[in-house]
Amino acid sequence: MNVPVERRAELPPCNGQYSEKRVDMKNLLYILSALCLIVFPSCSDDDEDKVPVLPAEFPTQDYTIRAGIATTISFAHGGGNYDIEVGDQNVLGKPYMNINGHSVYVLPLSTGKSTMTVKDLRTKTSATVNITVVEMYMEFKITEIKEGNVTPDIQVGDELRFVRASGNKRKLELWRGGTMIKEGKFDILMNSIATMEFYFPDPDSDDDKDFITYRYDMTGTPSIFVLFNKGFGFNWEKIVDCRGAVHPTPMIMRLTDKNTRADIVCSCELNVDI
Secondary structure (H helix, E strand, O other): OOOOOOOOOOOOOOOOHHHHHHHHHHHHHHHHHHHHHHHHHHHHHHHHHHOOOOOOEOOOOEEEEEOOOOEEEEOEOOOOOEEEEEOOHHHHOOOEEOOOOOEEEEOOOOOEEEEEEEEEOOOOEEEEEEEEEEOEEEEEEEEEEOOOOOOOOOOOOOEEEEEEEHHHEEEEEEEEOOEEEEEEEEEEEEOOOEEEEEEEEOOOOOOOOOEEEEEEEEEEOHHHHHHHHHHHOOOOOOOOOOOOOOOOOOEEEEEEEOOOOOEEEEEEOOOOOO
């Protein structure tokens, strides 16, 4: 009777050659990994340097902005690293780059003209714009006039422009279709309720110092009062503190005639920092 014999796989002779081959393979893998870490980043850097970067460029060369109103001026392209220079810091103050890297934040200090240059340090180029700073003003578009209004010459679609002129004079302008049709003055009295006063020249008087006064209860978006207080130097002590708040756009102002109780409703699209 033949008994089957179990055969076992023969192992290579234990003479050290097998383990040495395994060690050699490990060393080779370590070396290849190290080469990959060195080669691939350098290749990536080379590729980045080869990507063309266009110089910073403004869409237009001339800008008109308002004194005391923060303004953002955007530009295209650029290498991401910039210096900013201004021709007259008394006019433009000290502009700085916004966090997005493609716009400059400007808070002008006074009326006048100045240049502003953005130096692109990566492309070694410069982009210069001319900036004219005009008197600070806020404009409100009339969206609704209730029956009973007695304020003359105004209609829906007109714009009331409140202007801070030199010497802190508070001018009031009525604009229609891009043209100023009437000019006067304004004031705001802050008591238990705010009172807006319009002063328009008396058409029946030859004396240019004769004005007709129109008075209104003033209500609306709280940040409007902060903007008037800050922009026109009223220095009200008791006022809703909206500093740092994100105010709605548009902001709404409602002027209610003291006598007839008719409303004039206006909206302001001014996007400024409080």
